[in-house]
Amino acid sequence: MGFWQRSRLLFHSFRNNANASIRQVARQTGLSKSSVHRLEQAMERRQCHPESCFWETEEGHRWLIRLVVAALSHFGLKRGVGAETMHAFFACLHLEQQVGCSPSTLRAVLEPLEHLILETTAALEREGIAQGQMGPIVGAVDETFLERMMLVFMDLVSGYSLLEEVADDRTYETWHGRVKARLDPLKTRVLSLVSDRAKALIKLAETGLECPSIPDVFHLLYDLVKGYSLAISRQLQAAHQALSHVQAHLDKLPASGTSETEAQAAQSVVAACEAEVSHWEQVREAYRAPLKMMSLQVFPWRVTDSTPQTSQEVEVPLTAEVAALQALLETNGLPVQQQVLGKVRQQLAGLAGVIDLWWQELRQDVQSQRVLTPMWAHWVEAHLLPFMYWEQQVLRTRCPRRKAKLLEALEAVRATLEAHPLTAQLSPEVFVGWKAWAADYAKLFQRASSAVEGRKGSLSQMHHNHRGLPKRRYKVWSALHHFDCRASDGSTPAARFFRREFPDLFETVFAKIGELPRSRKRQPALALSD
Numbered sequence: 001m002g003f004w005q006r007s008r009l010l011f012h013s014f015r016n017n018a019n020a021s022i023r024q025v026a027r028q029t030g031l032s033k034s035s036v037h038r039l040e041q042a043m044e045r046r047q048c049h050p051e052s053c054f055w056e057t058e059e060g061h062r063w064l065i066r067l068v069v070a071a072l073s074h075f076g077l078k079r080g081v082g083a084e085t086m087h088a089f090f091a092c093l094h095l096e097q098q099v100g101c102s103p104s105t106l107r108a109v110l111e112p113l114e115h116l117i118l119e120t121t122a123a124l125e126r127e128g129i130a131q132g133q134m135g136p137i138v139g140a141v142d143e144t145f146l147e148r149m150m151l152v153f154m155d156l157v158s159g160y161s162l163l164e165e166v167a168d169d170r171t172y173e174t175w176h177g178r179v180k181a182r183l184d185p186l187k188t189r190v191l192s193l194v195s196d197r198a199k200a201l202i203k204l205a206e207t208g209l210e211c212p213s214i215p216d217v218f219h220l221l222y223d224l225v226k227g228y229s230l231a232i233s234r235q236l237q238a239a240h241q242a243l244s245h246v247q248a249h250l251d252k253l254p255a256s257g258t259s260e261t262e263a264q265a266a267q268s269v270v271a272a273c274e275a276e277v278s279h280w281e282q283v284r285e286a287y288r289a290p291l292k293m294m295s296l297q298v299f300p301w302r303v304t305d306s307t308p309q310t311s312q313e314v315e316v317p318l319t320a321e322v323a324a325l326q327a328l329l330e331t332n333g334l335p336v337q338q339q340v341l342g343k344v345r346q347q348l349a350g351l352a353g354v355i356d357l358w359w360q361e362l363r364q365d366v367q368s369q370r371v372l373t374p375m376w377a378h379w380v381e382a383h384l385l386p387f388m389y390w391e392q393q394v395l396r397t398r399c400p401r402r403k404a405k406l407l408e409a410l411e412a413v414r415a416t417l418e419a420h421p422l423t424a425q426l427s428p429e430v431f432v433g434w435k436a437w438a439a440d441y442a443k444l445f446q447r448a449s450s451a452v453e454g455r456k457g458s459l460s461q462m463h464h465n466h467r468g469l470p471k472r473r474y475k476v477w478s479a480l481h482h483f484d485c486r487a488s489d490g491s492t493p494a495a496r497f498f499r500r501e502f503p504d505l506f507e508t509v510f511a512k513i514g515e516l517p518r519s520r521k522r523q524p525a526l527a528l529s530d
Contacts, residue, residue, distance in 0.1 A: 046519075049094045064099055069513055072110055073506060077117075077476055080462055083107050100517035109516060114476050116509045121479035124505075128498030129185055135440070135499070136191040136361070137162070139209075140216075140449035141179075141201050143170050144456040146463040150474070152456060153179055156194065156446040159487075160497035161455060162186075164478045166471075172200040176208040183209075192357060194449045197347065214354045215347035217298055218448040221291055227340035228329065232287055235334075236280040243273040283332050290321040290328075296405060297321075298447050299389075300355055303405055306386040306413045308359070315352040319345070351447070358445045365441070376422065380438070383417040388435060389442040455481070480505075 026032060047053065071089065075081040083103035090101040128134075138156045143149055149170065153163035163182050167174050183190070192212045193205035196219045205213035250266045296303050297317055322344055329336050362385075366372060372380065390410035397403045417423055426434065462477060482494040483505040495502055 046097045048097060051094070064095070065513060065516055066510060067093075067095075068099060068101070068109070068516055069113065069510055070506070072106065072113055073509075076106070076110055077114070077473075078462075078480060080464075083110075097519050100519050105517050113509070113513075114472055116512055117476055117479050117505070118472070120505065120508050120512075121483050124483060124494065124502050125498075128494065128500060128502070129187075131498065131500060132187060133499040134186060134188045134497060136189050136444070137183075138191050138194070138444055138446045140194040140446070140452040141175070141204065142196060142449060142452050142456065143167075144459055146460065150459065151175065151178060152452055152459075153182070154449075154452050154455060155497055156449070156451055157443045158496035159451055159485075159493040161478055161481055161493070164459070164474065166474065170198075170200060172203045172208070175200055175204045179204065179208065191361060191444065192354065192446075194446060196449070197343075212353065212357055213350065214357075214447070215351045216447075216449045217295065217351060218450050218453065220344055220347055220351065221295065223340055223344055224291060224325070227337050228287065228325075228334065231334050232280065232284050236277070236284060239273065239276040239280050243270070243277050246270050246273050283328070286328055287325065290325045292401065294318055294321050296402060298351060298355070299393075300358055300445055301386045301389070301409075303409050306382070306390070306409055308381055309355065310359075311349075311352040311354075311356040314355055315348055318348045318352060322348070354445070354447055361444065362441055379420060379422045380434075383413065383420055383423075384434060384438045385442060387413045387417050388438040389445065392439070392442055 026035075046056070068090070071086055075086055075089075076083070083106040086106055087101055087103050090096065090099075095101055135157070139153060139162070140156050141151075141153045143151050148166045149168070151163055151165055151167050151170065151174070152161065154161050163178055165178055167178065190205075190209045190211045192214050193201070193209060194214045194216050195201035195205070196216055202213045205211050246266065246269045250263075250270055253263050253266055297314055300309070301307060302309055322341060326336060326341055362381075366377065366380070387410070390406055390413060394403060394406045394410055397406055423431070458481075459477065483492055483502060486492055487496075492502065
């Protein structure tokens with residue numbers, strides 16, 4: 001019988017008969033008198049607050065363990081809160097006498113908790129692999145630099161990080177060896193690989209994984225912004241400063257008794273500066289327009305009327321937008337960085353190519369698994385799929401202007417879908433099934449590695465918060481991301497990737513937690529005397 005079991009037995013015995021002697025309690029519980037005496041003294045030390053009695057019960061003691069483990073998991077592992085801060089937190093809750101919560105004790109409890117998380121998630125992943133329900137991977141690869149360089153490989157559809165490992169270099173050989181070792185047990189294929197066009201990553205896709213390498217629209221637009229946004233902003237800032245200077249000079253003229261001619265000349269200078277400010281504001285808006293249009297063109301359907309489009313139909317307007325941007329720069333005397341524009345132009349064909357790749361994958365699946373008449377196939381491609389795709393894009397888009405455009409497209413295609421005669425022929429249950437299938441295929445169209453950039457930022461922030469980081473903590477972060485990071489619908493990346501439900505990670509790990517270390521019996525401080 002453990003310490004806490006004997007303590008609870010003694011607690012219930014005294015609660016039922018408060019006037020019982022130590023001899024009577026020993027006879028009733030079967031414990032020795034010395035043991036009863038020691039346990040009673042320990043209980044009296046713990047009974048120093050009004051709520052202390054609750055922790056002596058079985059329910060209260062188990063809830064106390066849950067509180068400590070939850071704090072270590074959510075604050076210590078996920079947020080990087082230090083052991084000293086968590087110790088102060090438990091002290092504020094009057095728990096110092098109930099459970100061991102000193103900084104050194106909390107660090108000692110964290111280590112087995114990390115091992116339990118890694119063992120549990122490894123077992124859950126093996127179960128998901130054994131079922132073999134994973135779909136094709138639309139991957140994104142990049143590296144982040146923490147204390148050491150880390151290679152990151154993520155499935156953009158589910159958000160599942162297939163690889164988060166520390167490496168000494170980022171050559172093709174390193175990437176290929178790590179990725180191949182990770183993908184072999186999964187027995188699935190990589191449909192495409194989105195990257196920032198590093199040579200090793202392009203070779204990884206085309207040679208190592210034998211899939212198309214897709215340029216990242218996020219990095220492409222960033223190259224344009226990085227190359228020219230600052231130059232335009234400087235001109236606009238200089239125009240504002242000049243306007244402020246001449247406006248201040250004009251305000252001082254009446255007090256100095258200047259002539260009307262001088263006042264009119266000063267007003268003309270102010271008007272010229274205002275025109276200059278207006279001009280550069282228009283240039284800035286004109287510069288942003290091609291970036292906005294490029295972002296709204298790389299879709300399987302046109303935003304204007306939701307009609308399907310091909311890669312060639314997308315590449316032509318993309319090239320025109322880059323040419324318009326170059327003409328704008330030249331017209332306004334801004335430096336044209338041919339290296340930046342040349343790099344962008346080289347990526348346009350590959351960026352547009354993701355559209356034909358997606359349509360090919362879709363039509364192969366329809367032909368192999370679903371026998372559709374031309375009428376039903378047109379209903380799927382022109383009404384159902386764009387509806388589900390625009391619905392997802394509206395939820396993901398934050399820019400108000402782009403969101404408004406996508407909302408217009410969504411409402412228009414919603415009206416045509418609901419009014420279509422084939423939609424009325426489907427029962428509600430069948431229609432829900434069609435929408436789920438279309439939503440899965442809509443998610444396969446991925447043109448940016450924004451999710452990887454977000455994961456890199458999260459890793460960087462957690463690394464910044466932690467001190468004295470053990471090497472195994474990186475793996476713990478990956479495990480928590482896979483099985484304990486929930487989207488708005490409650491699903492985890494692992495559930496979306498393996499297409500099955502997993503038990504709650506915290507509850508699974510908590511069920512394996514035994515007793516926590518007991519609070520130390522502190523010696524009273526000696527009084528200092530002269």
